[in-house]
Amino acid sequence: MSTPQFALADLTRILLEGAGADDGAALDGDILDQDFDDLGYESLALLETGSRIEREYGIALDDDVFADNRTPRTLIAAVNARLSASAAV
Template sequence: MNTFDLDELRGILRGMGGADEAALDGDIAETEFGYLGYDSLALLELCNQLERRYSIQISDDAVLNMPTPAKAVEYVNSLLMAEERA
């Protein structure tokens, strides 16, 4: 089973650049993306990266389901599980 975790998310965010990478250190799971320096456009880019990397389909409004890294990991894992069941 494919799973996605916080460290993978952190790596993708670091690869995207544009925000202070030091903000990604430590326990960021419940910190809102805006406080980490990522705006809605950055979150759409994150979704694009996740779609390419994991061959999943993420709707544009999915960012509403992912206000924090923990919620993003949870959401992506739910898509991966649904894909495996299909």
């Protein structure tokens, strides 16, 4: 059985679903290494994003996942690491 992968398209979709389409303009282009604050996503929006990721992918994320991963690139890597760890159990 293959491990599901979390990609940039998944993250942008979840961010848009949680914050609304009007806030999505900042998600066009090369955003992988931009800080979430610079993209317009503050702590409350990121908490909602984390909750949506957990529900959709059936994983639990550490409380500090967004504090430790301030860009889409590092968050995607953290989610994929958690997905891999869950699949190994």
